[in-house]
Amino acid sequence: MKNQTTETPRVEEGKVIAERLNGLAASIGCLALVGAYLTTGQIIPGVV
Structure with a gap:
């Protein structure tokens, strides 16, 4: 089994602004x- 990291995916700031x-x-x-x-x-x- 590979080592799995628990990093959360980053959301691009432009997409957040567009959704708002x-x-x-x-x-x-x-x-x-x-x-x-x-x-x-x-x-x-x-x-x-």
Whole structure:
């Protein structure tokens, strides 16, 4: 059996920042969806 080390894999800093921005954009999109629904009663204003 080989010696196994218990090193944890390192995550690139750029990927962490990208994931945080993606989560922020998704949160803003959800808030915009709720806001549009509350003000107009439609999920996509102007469509049906």
